[in-house]
Amino acid sequence: MRPTLRQMEYIVAVHQLGSFGLAAEKLHVSQPSLSNQVAAVETDMGVRLFDRGRTGARTTARGLEFVTRARRILSEVEALRSTMLSDLPFGGRLRLGVLPSIGPYLLPQAMKALHEDEPELRVIVREENTLSLDEGLRNGRFDAVISTPEDHPNTFQRPLFVEPLWVAVAQDHPLAGRSRIGAADLAGQRLLTLDTGHRLARIVYGIAGASGATVSDDYEGTSLDSIVLMAATGAGIGILPDLFARRQGIHRSEVRVMPLEMADADRTISLMVPVDRSEGLADHMAGILRGAAETLDLAVVRG
Structure with missing residues (x-):
């Protein structure tokens, strides 16, 4: 089946070196043989991959597309070979x-x-x-x-591991003075979370249902940092995973971060x-x- 892996190697080498002669020398084949193989691919596919001239070979637009895809294929083949031969x-x-x-x-x-x-x-x-x-x-x-x-x-x-959840509130939020937050504290509150492409969002919806809170429908964070920033503005209560809360959240001066203690408030x-x-x-x-x-x-x- 054309193009073969060897033909792809020829074409990539010509593109890299800008010369059929140098490519043939690098791959230890004769220049006529390499040129014939490249020409066979061009004929079979009905495209011109290189403009030939006295100064060398210039890759055409279609040739650049071929080289990009061929490199990807050759890389995967090499990875496959390495995987099969490796004991790692x-x-x-x-x-x-x-x-x-x-x-x-x-x-x-x-x-x-x-x-x-x-x-x-x-x-x-x-x-x-x-x-x-x-x-x-x-x-x-x-x-x-x-x-x-x-x-x-x-x-x-x-x-x-199991990772508990925390809450983040603005420094002037009514709950900011608590050392920890329970389900009853969330009743009537608006919760902030990531977009629904994250499991965390589904967990937060469950927390809202169990506590009488609501999930903000006019904002879905793209990062935990954005959740903290929204909580700092008073837009709602941010729900944060333990690692982020303990490693970053507790050091943020614009919010107060506290453990959330209620059933299923973990992942x-x-x-x-x-x-x-x-x-x-x-x-x-x-x-x-x-x-x-x-x-x-x-x-x-x-x-």
């Missing part, structure tokens, strides 16, 4: 998705421990909301995600990997993450 977990490259409210606080400790354990393992981290993490896990963009388990069915799941955070991955890999990674969670005084879940 995840084939030597772990693509990890994580909730933005978890990553900055949990991962520094976890990545240090993981590097000490597997110094040759390369970790690529992306922070995304719950829906995007699930999509990425299903289409192969992620090897594993750290998220709320309810949103990732049909995966190997390893619980890590479970787990490690998820696709079902075609080894459960041993999930257990290995989960152990490292639980160790990092313990250093942060989180309620670690075993099993």
